Amino acid sequence: MSFLDISGVSKSFGGNTVVRGFDLAVRRGEFISFLGPSGCGKTTMLRMVAGFEQPSAGRIVIDGEDVTHRPPNARRIGMVFQAYALFPNMSVGDNVAFGLKVAGRPAAERAKRVDEMLGLIKLAHLKDRYPYQLSGGQQQRVALARALAPSPRVLLLDEPLSALDAKIRVSLRTEIRALQRELGITTIFVTHDQEEALSISDRIVVMSEGRIEQCGTPHEIYNRPRTRFVAGFVGTLSLVEAEAEGAGSTVTVAGQPVTLAEPVAGSGRRPVTLAFRPEALKLDAGEGRINAIRGTVEAAEFLGSVVRLRVATPGGTLLADVFNSPAAPPPAPGETVVLHFA
Ligand code: ADP
Ligand code: MG
Structure with a gap:
């Protein structure tokens, strides 16, 4: 009641x-x-x-x-x-x-x-x-x-x-x-x-x-x-435009295939938007994994506990918060990185 x-x-x-x-x-x-x-x-x-x-x-x-x-x-x-x-x-x-x-x-x-x-x-x-x-x-x-x-x-x-x-x-x-x-x-x-x-x-x-x-x-x-x-009003978010085809779980970001853990809703060839919280993106050491997007670091902003990376990808700019590590500096502008998401 x-x-x-x-x-x-x-x-x-x-x-x-x-x-x-x-x-x-x-x-x-x-x-x-x-x-x-x-x-x-x-x-x-x-x-x-x-x-x-x-x-x-x-x-x-x-x-x-x-x-x-x-x-x-x-x-x-x-x-x-x-x-x-x-x-x-x-x-x-x-x-x-x-x-x-x-x-x-x-x-x-x-x-x-x-x-x-x-x-x-x-x-x-x-x-x-x-x-x-x-x-x-x-x-x-x-x-x-x-x-x-x-x-x-x-x-x-x-x-x-x-x-x-x-x-x-x-x-x-x-x-x-x-x-x-x-x-x-x-x-x-x-x-x-x-x-x-x-x-x-x-x-x-x-x-x-x-x-x-x-x-x-x-x-x-x-x-x-x-x-x-x-999604845009609450919290920080970056959007990437992509394209899905059929009932599968692979989307294409400007020619680059990105495999998602879950299938994308809908059918046929259709535009989709991927939305990322900065804390959801991790730097990926390995290659060819699912849920990975390649891009180039544009800027690294040191915020203390995290470093906020601006990463240019073919589908748009992604913001990724990676944990600060006392042992290693964050990636520098110009470096190619692979961002991985859960
Ligand atoms: P918020 O609190 O979210 O900023 P409001 O409820 O104050 O928004 O206003 C919503 C809309 O209603 C605004 O466009 C405002 O100009 C209009 N509005 C509010 N009160 C009046 C009123 N007494 N007469 C005419 N327009 C009003
Ligand atoms: Mg008000």
Whole structure:
């Protein structure tokens, strides 16, 4: 049984459709990311869950209750935005208490809950400060506490880390995930950063032009991308154009036969694309093995634990990460190499 059900949701502004036929069933306590390039409809979809936008079509159900036409304040949703949306004229404590005050909770209960929330985000000592006296990371933690204080059923986070420095971004995402697990709160996290989505999510919804391209665990999305868009948007990838013939497992890359471990789908003579993660390609000492492509090293970029080779092959340039070896330098530009893949 899913906790949050989005079915057939579309949204148009004027004649412009920005979300199309969006279907998603989120389990209770699940951490979902919406991942996609700027303008693909992530925020619009999130705002429809929150109730700030009305869907043009479709239904949104939370915990069995159809909330499609209910106002935001009747949905019990907590939301955190990219820019620090704290009330500048209120102390940290008053910011966190805000939702409870609006809900008419008594003062004693508010005070207790504020202390509890500030304890959770480890900012109890800053209760009487004002937002301008806090760092960006601290402000986002307060925004998180403010969103969580009224015990929402669903937490919605719209690029909450993208205005922060790289180091804080990484530590705060770990903190958000730990807090989310601890509270068991169903969460949707919007990001355009694939590394962020891969690191934090139970499942990722990859979006392009208002549509879901693929929904799956980080492991599935990375290893089994279903479309060229997903393959290209998530992780580093190099593509080689090739040609397959018949039902066999040999493809031809510009005249060079490459034998694959699995047969290629389809029949007849047809173009195929081979897609490689850089870590999937190894330098091959032997010759004539299956799954091998010959090429010329164009560049070797030393990254520390690995060396990233740019290898020109007749079908396109391949990126291959080979492990650094203290005993031997990596192949130099101009060298011919054979790349082998599992
Ligand atoms: P994302 O969050 O993925 O960057 P958005 O959901 O903000 O994308 O926007 C998706 C598309 O919808 C964009 O082309 C944007 O210009 C358009 N859009 C968003 N809100 C409105 C609005 N209120 N009126 C008209 N167009 C909008
Ligand atoms: Mg957005």
